Structures are given as C-alpha cells and as structure tokens.
Amino acid sequence: MPTLSERILAGGAGEYVDREVDRAYVHDGTGVLTYETFRALGVTEVSHPSRAYVLFDHIVPANNSTTADLQHELRHFARSSGLQFSDIGGGICHQLMGEGIALPGEIIAGADSHTCTLGAFGAFATGVGATDMAAIFASGMTWFRIPDTIGLFLSGTLSGGAEAKDLALTYVARLGMDGATYHALEFIGDGVSSLSMDSRMTICNLAVETGAKTGVFYADEVTRAYLLSYHHETAVQDPPDCAYSQEYTFDLEAIEPVIAVPPRVDTVRPVDEMTGIPLDQVFVGTCTNGRYEDLFRFASIVRGKKVKIRTIIGPASKNVLRKAAETGVLSDLITAGCTVLPPGCGPCLGAHMGVIGEGEVCLSTSNRNFRNRMGVGGEIYLSSVATAAASALKGEITAPGGVV
C-alpha cells in the first residue's frame, strides 16, 4: 500500500513528478529573493494569487532601515499582486498556515525549511528555496522526487513532565541529523490519538532536523475537530499497512524530558544529567513551541512565582496572543517577570530582540542550536516548555519534575 506521501503526490517512491501546488508561502526573509527571482523569470503575474501567501514573521517589526526598505518592497509586491498577505504582528508563517488554512491531502510548499510543520494536518508540506518558489509563483507547479518513507510507530501516552517536544528531540537523536535525508517521516500507531494538533505540529516541526522532506500524521478525528473549529469539513485519512523503508518504535510512556546540547540538535541528553548548568536567558516561542498549549503550560508552572533570569516569550501568532490575553495566561506571564514579544520568530534566528552575547547561554524551546545562531559566541540548549519554565524559575537547567 502507498504511504501518505505517495498517496498525496500520486506516484511511487523514487519517481520524479510535476505537481500543482495547493498553497505556496514565503516570509519576509525568503520573500525578497523569491520576488527578485520571480522578476528575473520575466513573468509579470503570479499564476494563482489565491494560493500564494506572503507572511511577515522573521524580523517584525523591522529592526533597521535596510530591513524596512526590503519589507516595504515585498509588502508592495504582495498587495499589488493580490497575494494573501499577513503583515507584522500576524504571526509565524507555519503557525498561520496551521490555523485553518492547511488541509489534509494538500501539497504545500513554503520557502522555509520548517514548512514540514504542516504535515501535522495530513498534508505533504515541504520547504523549498527562493528560486523554486519563484517558479511556483509563476507557474503554480513544481517537481518532486517522491520520497521513501520511514515509519515512526508511537504507542501509549506521554506522562510525567514529558511533552511532545521531548518526543521530537528523542526521535531526532535516534535518527540523527541526516538519518532521514531524502525521506519522509510518517507518525502512526495508537499513541497518535492522544496528541493534540499543537503537539503534532511540534513533532512535525523537527522532521527537517533529521534531513526529512516532511513528517506527516494521518488526519484523524482530532484533526477533523480542529479544522471544524475553523469551519472546514474534512475527511479522515485511514492509515493502511505501508511498506516503510525503515521502522522505529517509540513508547510514549518511556519518553523523558530531554535537552539538546549545542551545537547539534541530535545530541540529546536526559534533563536529569544536565541540571545545574547556569543560564543567562530562557526563550519560549517559535514555530516549534510558541502555541497556546505551550504558553498555557509555561504560565501554569510559573504562576504566582518569579523567574530568576531574563525570560522572553514569543507567541507564535496573534490568535495565540489573543487567547493568552483572554484566558489570563498573558497576565500570569507578565506578573512572573517574563518579557512578551510581538508575534513572530523573535530571537530564534539571532537577528533582533533577544540576541545573546558572547559566552551567554540560552535555553530555548526552538528547533536549532547551531553555533552562533542566536548571537555570535552564544550557546543554545533546546528543551521542552516545562523544562524551560522550571529552569527560568531557578536560573539554571532544571528538570520539570512532573509539574504540569
């Protein structure tokens, strides 16, 4: 039986196919080069403006006049071409596409490596570069080499202090940073049904850290209910018995809180072995862990207490921020001493707001801890939200201790 990727791309693993792209998106970082290349193609009109999205998230609001000028130009292109546009403050591109836009069975291309996040919806979603994206804007099509699929079988439910991020870091460590290059990941098994859509997005988000083209969940009742809240009637996708090129099993009960040690995402250790490392900054946010579920969890741990070190919270979208405001989560965060950023990528890419200095150490809920990513000479440890909260309260890496 075909895997979900083969089903959506309509062909067998290894085949090269040309396919229409259902949704294509760029952000302010990749949009400029996309737009320039689009112009270089000699094309004047975007072929399907209703399927093309420009979503500002990387450096929002603009940090200097160079960025402002580039954003000005891209904003003009988006508006004058009739593209779907989200300006500063809207949120992170992958999150916005996951708020009732990406649908099961779709082919989605994003000019950003973490486009795989949207595999959570049973879509084939993958990152492309600016030139590929320019050609997609121009023609509505692109080519794919249909990937082999690695099956990740999940059983049981997460327990104790462990959350979806711990599972994600655990599977990245098991597969390694290039363990799934040219492959797709498929998350299946009876452990899936207990995972919320927010958690599934976190799990799919890290697929690219194994080199995978995408990571997918089959759309089930959880997906259906989530999309129904955005007024989409969708069908479930039944997982058949597929032939996977490799298989891994994960008992969710056995997943424990972990930390990815710089500078590699696949160097993962139990938090218990890392406790006591002094921190300068904690950052909670990004397309990995900036959703409502995450802010809620963080707030429930720090409520009524004070964080000991500078702690930055970046809501993944305006909707996340609004919900946090409505439910009191936001005021809990502020009262606990956190700094709340406008929705967007924030310090994740080391461009502005929360850049770390030489020799500084940040515990982040993001997905990459490469050398110098958040600031030259700084170090990034990656963790779950609960670990970040416990650590913010102590000022050093601290196990969440089951407090969720």
Place this chain on the structure above:
Amino acid sequence: MKIEGHAVCLPADIDTDQIIAGRYLRTKDRSIWKRHVFEDLDPDLAEKLHEAVIVAGKNFGCGSSREQAPVALKEAGVRAIVAPSFARIFFRNAINIGLPLAEAEIPCSDGDMVEIDLTAGLITVSGISRDIRPLSPRMLQMLAAGGLVSHWRQKR
C-alpha cells in the same frame, strides 16, 4: 559537463548558518554574502574558495532553507561541491542557481585537483576515479543552462 578546481576540504554536517550567518541575509548586495561566507567557521576560508571544488563530509547544507548559502558559495568562486550526501533543500537550491553538486565519497587533501564529469557521472582526484550518483536529466539541463532562471527563459 566538466568542472575542474582545487579541493577545499570541509567536515560533515556543514549547516547553512555556517555557510552564511543569518545576520548577513537582509540585503540584496550579493558581494556581502561572498565576503562573509564561512566567517564563523574560519574567517580565512572565503579567500580560498576562488575556482575551488569543496569536498565535504555528509549532509552538506543542512538547516535553514536560505538560498543565500549556495549563492554565497557561487559568488565566492566555488565551482562545484562534492559530498556523500546533501540536505535536500540545499541540493535543489544549488542546482537552481547553477552551482553543480556531485554526490560521492572521495578522500580529500587541500589543494588536490578535482575533476568532475557530470554527464559521465565520474569524479577524478589524484588519478583515482569514482562514480557519482547520477543527476536527473532535468537537473543536468538546468545546470547546463546556468540555473533555473536561464533554463526557464530558454524554454519560453
């Protein structure tokens, strides 16, 4: 398609943040990328890339999808990159901008002359030849045209 250049050896898992750091992306001035390529890895490396063939370990170009990474390498004078495997977005990006890639495992010492014959699927270093994983016909056409943009313009 034949390419020749002196080897510059690099380790495995070179990510695109190392190729060109995020702080240099917000510009249209390509000469900036060329100047800062590999800056955090080795500030002297950029100068050695003129007419070079990078011979790297596995998983070259992992991480961020930034197309500025292959552009920076091309602008700095890199003629081709050889590695046992590439991160897939980097792979597409490089071909799209007309920077040849060869998937092969070869021993590397800095300065060796490397010859790549993409059409024949062969790479030769110090008299020893190895097979490279063949590129699809579409990729070869794209490289021969100098990248996706010129290939596109030729077709129309």
